[in-house]
Amino acid sequence: MTTLLETRYRTVLRLLPAYYRREREEEMVETYLWDVDRDLQDQSRPTVGEVASIAALAVRCRLGAPGAPRRYALLGSVVRLFALSALLLQAATAVVEPVLQLTWAFTHGASGRQMFLTEFTGRSTTDTVAAVLTRTLPLLWPVAYFALLHDHRRLARWAALGAALPSLWPLFRVIAPAGDGMPPGLPWYDTSAALLAWLPALALCAAYHRDAPEARLPGGSPGLVFLAACVVTGGSLVLLPGVADLVWAPATGFVVGALGWLLWRARGTDRTSPGAGLALAALGLLLLAVRVAALYPWLHVPGAGAILGGGLGQAAALALLTVALAVVGGRDLARR
Template sequence: MTTLLEARYRTVLRLLPAYYRREREEEMVETYLWGVDRDTQDQSRPTVGEVASIAALAVRSRLGAAGAPRRYAVLGSGVRLFALSAVLLLAASAVVEPVLRLTWTFTRGSAERRLFLSDFTGHGIVTDTVAVAQWILPLGWTVAYFALLHDRRRLARTGALVAALPSLWPLIGSLAGATILTEPAFVAMLALLVWLPALALCAAHHRDAPPARLPAGTPGLVFMAACVLTGASLVLLPAATDLVWAPANCFVVGALGWLVWNVRRPDRGAPGGGLALAALGLLLLAVRVAALYPWLGVPVPAGYWNSSLGQTSALALLTVALAVAGRRELAAR
């Protein structure tokens, strides 16, 4: 006769994919019930730790764990490439934008330096600490990128989560009354842009996943190329330099390169690469649209509109092309 505790364990185990339950469910139920007095099983429940462990196992088994069916292996590969690509874009921005800002500040005289330093002093301990953290913590993206490609997964997860923290301050500050949230949709999309890659990295680069690998090039060379593209976007094409301008330009160049590479060597890429890049493109497109929306009906320079709309069109076309290429890639495999 099935006890209430056994039924509860089986309910929780339904979090696991069907292929995993077929192989391991009975063994796992026996292990959980081992040593539990049968007379007390109707008054017992799975512990919080056991439920959390099963939930983590459900994520791993769906994202390319050993022995997973092909669709789960492809899903895991795609999520890992999505996380790695997004972390690369964010890491380049986290390094280049502060360097350019510091270069501009300290080459424009003492008045500009005082104006820069005033952002970090005289506003109260909390506000000043947050301002410093918003400069320093995003460097965690660079730590996460290199740690991931050197198979230091725990360090990569820590770096990504730490780097994503500053995106929460506008939301927390508005709730606490410390700041006014003037563009909630844009702020929310920016938070999504950093937290989705961070959570994808934590979920997909689990202990059973294969080591992270770039499709081409070495980690340092690829990072340098991303930094050059980011700097060029901000210096040579400054018409629409908002927070998504440089990462989106890097994505456009990288996605075009992937499409060319995929045409020439269709069997060399990671499974699910096209769909992963399409998902990243869709995320960047959503942030770009959120950045443009507050300016509708407001007089702005024509250069801003032309640049932003051009980038929006490029993102939309590339996202569609990547999705089509990704579906063809999966069908061919």
């Protein structure tokens, strides 16, 4: 006779994919019920730790665990490549933007330095601490990038989660205004920017589990690829400062990188990891959402023609590249 506890365990185990349940469900149920008195099984429930463990196993099984069907292996490859590509983009932006801001501030005399320091002075303690953390925590993106490519996965996970934390501060200010006279942020942009930070961080935590293969770049060493990304993102800000906003540098880095991958792919080589096109398409779609959200407030601002023109051109390039990457990625998967 089936007890209530057994039914509850089987319900939780439905989180696991069907192929895994067929092989292991009976064994797992027996293990969970082994040391529980049968008279108490109708009053017991799975513990929070057991449910969390099963949920983590379900994610691992669906993202390319050993013995997983082909579709789960491909899904895991796509998510891992998405996380790695986004990590590279975030790491380059996190280094380039503060370097250029500091360079500008300390090459424009006392007024430039004062303008930079006003971000941290004359404000409430909470806002000052938030401003410092907003400046420093994103520097963990390069730490996560290099840690992942050197197979230090735990360090990479914690660094990525820490680097994503500042993206929550604008959302917190919208939900709970501080009452200090500071204007609220832009909800659509703040939300999309938080997704751009947190989705790669969570994808990194989920897809680079202990059974996943090591992270590898399609071509070049981690340092050279990172340097190239910094040159592209930084060059876009230096060459076109009149059209640059918060999204300009990472979006430009993606456009150049995606074009380079498509050209390399057109050469006919078949050394790319499966799902690379779809991973880049997913990142492109996310960047397009951030690009549109950042552009919308400028639509009614007089004299913003340069920013609008650059932003619209960049949005069109992102849209076209995302479609092209999705088509190429779908064909690659079908051929494989």
